[in-house]
Amino acid sequence: MPNLFILTLQLAVVLAVCRLTGELFRRIHQPKVVGEMFAGIMLGPSLLGWIAPHFSSYLFPVNSLGFLNALSQVGVIVFMFLVGLGINPRELKKQGHAAVLTSHVSITAPFVLAAFLALFLYPRLSDDSVSFTSFALFMGSAMSITAFPVLARILSERNMLASRLGTVAIACAAVDDVTGWCILAYIVVLIRSAHSSTSIWMTTAGLGVFGIFMVYGVRPLLRGYERVYKAKGELSENLMAFMVLLVLASALCTEYLGIHLLFGAFLMGAIMPKQRHFVRYVLDRFETITVTLLLPLFFAFTGLRTNIGLVKGPQMWMYCGLIILVATAGKLGGSTLASWLSGMPLREAAGLGTLMNTRGLMELVILNIGLDIGVISPALFSMMVIMALFTTFMTTPVLRLICSKELDESSAAIATKPAATDSLGLNGTESVA
Amino acid sequence: MPHTSRNFVVAYILLVGIPLLCLAGVLKAGRSISAPVSVDGTWKIEADTSSLAGRPCGNALLAVSGSSVVISQSGKGLVVTSNNPAKTPGSGLIEGTNVTASFQTSTLASAGCNSDSRVIITAAVNPKSEPRTLTGSLIASDCASCGTLQFHAWRQPKAQSGGSH
Numbered sequence: 001m002p003n004l005f006i007l008t009l010q011l012a013v014v015l016a017v018c019r020l021t022g023e024l025f026r027r028i029h030q031p032k033v034v035g036e037m038f039a040g041i042m043l044g045p046s047l048l049g050w051i052a053p054h055f056s057s058y059l060f061p062v063n064s065l066g067f068l069n070a071l072s073q074v075g076v077i078v079f080m081f082l083v084g085l086g087i088n089p090r091e092l093k094k095q096g097h098a099a100v101l102t103s104h105v106s107i108t109a110p111f112v113l114a115a116f117l118a119l120f121l122y123p124r125l126s127d128d129s130v131s132f133t134s135f136a137l138f139m140g141s142a143m144s145i146t147a148f149p150v151l152a153r154i155l156s157e158r159n160m161l162a163s164r165l166g167t168v169a170i171a172c173a174a175v176d177d178v179t180g181w182c183i184l185a186y187i188v189v190l191i192r193s194a195h196s197s198t199s200i201w202m203t204t205a206g207l208g209v210f211g212i213f214m215v216y217g218v219r220p221l222l223r224g225y226e227r228v229y230k231a232k233g234e235l236s237e238n239l240m241a242f243m244v245l246l247v248l249a250s251a252l253c254t255e256y257l258g259i260h261l262l263f264g265a266f267l268m269g270a271i272m273p274k275q276r277h278f279v280r281y282v283l284d285r286f287e288t289i290t291v292t293l294l295l296p297l298f299f300a301f302t303g304l305r306t307n308i309g310l311v312k313g314p315q316m317w318m319y320c321g322l323i324i325l326v327a328t329a330g331k332l333g334g335s336t337l338a339s340w341l342s343g344m345p346l347r348e349a350a351g352l353g354t355l356m357n358t359r360g361l362m363e364l365v366i367l368n369i370g371l372d373i374g375v376i377s378p379a380l381f382s383m384m385v386i387m388a389l390f391t392t393f394m395t396t397p398v399l400r401l402i403c404s405k406e407l408d409e410s411s412a413a414i415a416t417k418p419a420a421t422d423s424l425g426l427n428g429t430e431s432v433a
Numbered sequence: 434m435p436h437t438s439r440n441f442v443v444a445y446i447l448l449v450g451i452p453l454l455c456l457a458g459v460l461k462a463g464r465s466i467s468a469p470v471s472v473d474g475t476w477k478i479e480a481d482t483s484s485l486a487g488r489p490c491g492n493a494l495l496a497v498s499g500s501s502v503v504i505s506q507s508g509k510g511l512v513v514t515s516n517n518p519a520k521t522p523g524s525g526l527i528e529g530t531n532v533t534a535s536f537q538t539s540t541l542a543s544a545g546c547n548s549d550s551r552v553i554i555t556a557a558v559n560p561k562s563e564p565r566t567l568t569g570s571l572i573a574s575d576c577a578s579c580g581t582l583q584f585h586a587w588r589q590p591k592a593q594s595g596g597s598h
Contacts, residue, residue, distance in 0.1 A: 097438075097441040101441065101444055101445055101448065101449070104445070104448075104449045105448045105449060108448070108449050108452045108453060108456075109448075109452065111452075111456065112452040112453075112455050112456045112459070115455075115456050115459040115460065115463075116455075116459055118459070118463065119459060119462065119463055119466065122463065122466055122468055123466055123467065123468050123469070123508070124508045124509075125507055125508040126468045126469075126508060127468050127469050127470065127471035127472075127473060127506050127508070128467065128468045128469065128470055128471050128560070129471035129473065130468070132460070132463035132464055132466055132468075133460055133463070133464070135463075136459065136460055136463055137460075140456075310507060310510075310512070337448075338444075338448055341444055341448070342444070374473070374591075377473075377505075377506060377507035377508065378505050378507055378512070379507030379508070379510065380507060
């Protein structure tokens with residue numbers, strides 16, 4: 001049984017610290033998510049556990065973390081559903097060859113560079129319970145991910161969603177995330193099958209059948225949601241409850257099939273109807289509780305697992321710096337180069353590269369999976385969290401340098417925007433990811 | 434083939450195709466790289482403590498015997514946590530199959546003895562046994578008369594990590 005007093009105290013402290021830090025970061029023109037990520041780390045062993053170990057172990061006793069984690073995972077399941085919901089595969093089809101090339105290079109460049117880095121890091125930060133292939137593929141997928149929702153939020157804030165830069169960035173981020181999650185699913189299957197009696201082929205076949213069933217069996221039925229929404233302008237509570245049920249069922253199926261709960265939630269979101277008003281309506285129904293309550297718990301739980309103290313000594317900080325450098329060179333450099341070669345002006349291409357380098361919450365979700373399945377060590381996890389924070393933090397100032405005119409316009413818009421309009425940023429309100 | 438399409442194909446081969454071939458090469462080359470032996474996990478320690486009878490400061494070693502020690506591994510670096518109430522982690526190192534680590538353990542204070550004793554582990558891991566085993570010695574930093582205590586430890590099976598972690 002959870003200690004309800006401790007659990008409630010944890011919720012209160014996490015919410016207060018996340019809100020406060022998020023607001024402080026907003027004041028320095030950073031997305032709120034960066035502040036919340038910092039808040040999580042502040043509550044963990046890197047700060048609170050370091051300066052007040054007894055208070056930290058009172059507030060977050062080891063036996064209470066399971067409940068905190070369970071609550072935070074519910075938030076991440078809903079979040080992944082909303083991310084899938086916001087992704088429209090048709091976006092890329094609308095773009096020309098340039099977008100196809102840019103999106104593919106923005107995956108392959110960081111992926112290949114990460115694999116090269118893995119040659120160096122594997123003997124230093126891993127152990128023989130993890131194969132090099134799993135390690136390198138994980139590093140690749142973790143470095144090639146883009147925080148799709150925060151990217152959409154930044155573009156929206158700067159009135160750039162309809163611009164060429166905006167449309168290409170959205171399309172590329174969507175492709176990156178889908179590809180990244182597919183590769184991650186493969187890695188999870190690879191690692192779990194090594195410890196399971198079920199063969200990798202059985203798992204892969206099961207997933208294939210599930211994917212086909214979802215796309216060709218469930219997806220056409222989901223259009224009924226859109227039809228009801230068009231006819232009535234809203235969905236009944238029963239229909240919303242059934243939608244939640246579908247998300248949970250899909251999540252359970254992928255977990256049962258040997259990958260992670262989150263893949264099922266993401267897939268269900270990805271096959272939902274994509275009519276703009278319908279998407280906005282569903283986002284509005286889910287976002288408030290997810291953004292204000294459940295995701296801060298995820299940040300706190302991630303922070304509790306992040307121990308910057310493990311990155312000690314100049315050598316470890318050199319590894320950390322190398323990770324940040326490779327992640328930025330691959331994503332920012334690769335995307336910039338590809339879009340510039342495709343004919344985009346250099347300034348615009350650099351803006352696109354900067355946007356693609358935003359990792360945010362998506363990176364934390366992936367890293368937590370990596371730590372759970374044991375493919376990365378605690379020290380490497382901490383370094384990758386620092387990289388996620390750094391690359392997300394640098395987006396706004398770098399974009400300000402590159403696209404100063406658009407940013408000046410958007411600053412005025414942010415200043416007049418009410419603080420309570422939290423959302424996943426897919427339609428121009430506050431972003432968490 | 435139109436000029437723009439040909440350019441696209443060339444650019445695609447250069448920027449996507451060749452890097453993918455490089456990736457395949459890296460994955461193949463990486464198979465020959467070895468990482469440190471894994472000692473990550475929870476270890477159940479067993480030791481013959483009969484030699485500690487009558488040693489007032491031997492409580493630290495007595496506390497370790499029969500208990501579990503959690504090792505968290507990042508490459509060669511180890512973080513070792515024992516059953517002390519504050520869970521103060523100790524540190525360690527693995528070189529080849531040799532493990533050296535030290536950590537604090539809380540015991541009942543005896544007259545003239547420190548209640549927070551540091552235990553030093555020197556052991557060798559057997560990477561071929563399943564589950565993996567550690568064999569070596571334990572030394573209590575504040576008990577010179579205790580000498581070294583031989584121990585044997587084996588790694589507990591890991592719980593299957595799932596969506597709920």
